[in-house]
Amino acid sequence: MKNFICPRCHEALQKDENDLCSCSCGYRQNYSVIISQQQDIGSSVPTLSNTLLNSYKAVSNEMSSCNLDRTYFRASSAKNDLQIKVGFFKENMVPSYRDLYESVEMFDIETTAIRNQVALSLSHIAKMILKEYYGPLRVKDPNIALLSEITDLSQYKHPLDFEKVDYGEIDQIATVSLTNTVGGAMGQSLENAYDSGNLHRTMELTTRLYENSEDKEARKELNQVGVEIAADLLVNAVSSATEAIGQNMDAISEIREVDQQMDQQILEMNHHAEKLSIQMQQLNKYRKLYAKERSTLDYCVVHGLMPQFQRLLESEEYVSYKSGRRTLDVCLERMELEREIFNTPVTLSHWVGLLPGSMRFRYVWRKKTRNIDPPSRDKYVQCLKTLKQKFPRSMSRYILREEQEYQEYLSFEKAHRPSIESLESHQGLKMSMKDFTKVLRIIKNKIDQ
Numbered sequence: 001m002k003n004f005i006c007p008r009c010h011e012a013l014q015k016d017e018n019d020l021c022s023c024s025c026g027y028r029q030n031y032s033v034i035i036s037q038q039q040d041i042g043s044s045v046p047t048l049s050n051t052l053l054n055s056y057k058a059v060s061n062e063m064s065s066c067n068l069d070r071t072y073f074r075a076s077s078a079k080n081d082l083q084i085k086v087g088f089f090k091e092n093m094v095p096s097y098r099d100l101y102e103s104v105e106m107f108d109i110e111t112t113a114i115r116n117q118v119a120l121s122l123s124h125i126a127k128m129i130l131k132e133y134y135g136p137l138r139v140k141d142p143n144i145a146l147l148s149e150i151t152d153l154s155q156y157k158h159p160l161d162f163e164k165v166d167y168g169e170i171d172q173i174a175t176v177s178l179t180n181t182v183g184g185a186m187g188q189s190l191e192n193a194y195d196s197g198n199l200h201r202t203m204e205l206t207t208r209l210y211e212n213s214e215d216k217e218a219r220k221e222l223n224q225v226g227v228e229i230a231a232d233l234l235v236n237a238v239s240s241a242t243e244a245i246g247q248n249m250d251a252i253s254e255i256r257e258v259d260q261q262m263d264q265q266i267l268e269m270n271h272h273a274e275k276l277s278i279q280m281q282q283l284n285k286y287r288k289l290y291a292k293e294r295s296t297l298d299y300c301v302v303h304g305l306m307p308q309f310q311r312l313l314e315s316e317e318y319v320s321y322k323s324g325r326r327t328l329d330v331c332l333e334r335m336e337l338e339r340e341i342f343n344t345p346v347t348l349s350h351w352v353g354l355l356p357g358s359m360r361f362r363y364v365w366r367k368k369t370r371n372i373d374p375p376s377r378d379k380y381v382q383c384l385k386t387l388k389q390k391f392p393r394s395m396s397r398y399i400l401r402e403e404q405e406y407q408e409y410l411s412f413e414k415a416h417r418p419s420i421e422s423l424e425s426h427q428g429l430k431m432s433m434k435d436f437t438k439v440l441r442i443i444k445n446k447i448d449q
């Protein structure tokens, strides 16, 4: 039998010869029912495929076919080759890298959102158990401490670690201006001469002759290459082209420098792509984990917690108790939102400090209220409307209102909680609440890995 879990306590279920699955916590269910309920858990989770990574690698490999030649005798050829290389980099490599990066980043955001959803659900369920089952008068109980820990969401605000690569740098290299680097370095007469024959060799020989006019071998070979070109080059080299040859060499070395910078950039991108590929594997692992834990939680709530809890929540006594508590519940919700507002940081200009105390409090409160999440802000405004209340007018009134209302809530609970706790549907839940807290704990530990 596949390992099926108990929806009440997360233990493995045992199957007997009559196809009845059971758990030590007392849970029992037919095998066929369990199969239909649990087959979906963790199945068909979308993962990041290697398609974009592979196409980036292919483009990166192709990039090497654009590498510059080992030797150049004309700056214009070097410049052309570099332009081709830069063009390929800009048009193929940068977009390919960007697609890869953005897909991983998007997947990271979605995966984080799933984890946060699970954490939020755990927190909601823990809060519900604390409020409806235990109530505010609860005595010390280790289960309550465990549940309180689960309600804390502070650690989930940040996304998973994800190394950012600055597109700015890549774009900068991709737009290196070649005209400024090389422009005007070439002597026009040399360029014309080079365009008409076996040019690389001619240039080399010409340079040798320029450095040592007694180089007989060079002169001999140059004669073989082509007397006309050679004559032209020699005339230029010896007379007016002295400067042009020097500039040509400078231009080539500048092109080489730009080329090296680009190669460095390409290496860095390849290195980041490696990191992204590791990131992809981790994200796929986490995506599966979070999706599985989300399904497990849903399953345990629907088939484990709620069928029993519902009996308490739907009992006549509980319904009338809950309707009597309704206004106080809105007060509690408002208090929680006010604590969120209170803890929201705001930047204030120095003149706010000059306002009298209560005026300063009202100014800061309005500003903080504007800074909380819009859904929380709407809920806060709705609570105030329901309670026919306004923003607190001063720090002391804020504290006073909260204290008074909390005391009212406690008095209400003191009057009504004992009869709720004596209900059979409440007493029957005691063990289940312990078991279910364990389920919440297990799931929380898994998503916190």
Ligand SMILES: [Zn+2]
Pocket (backbone or CB within 6 Å): 006, 007, 008, 009, 010, 011, 023, 024, 025, 026, 027
């Ligand atoms: Zn169980």
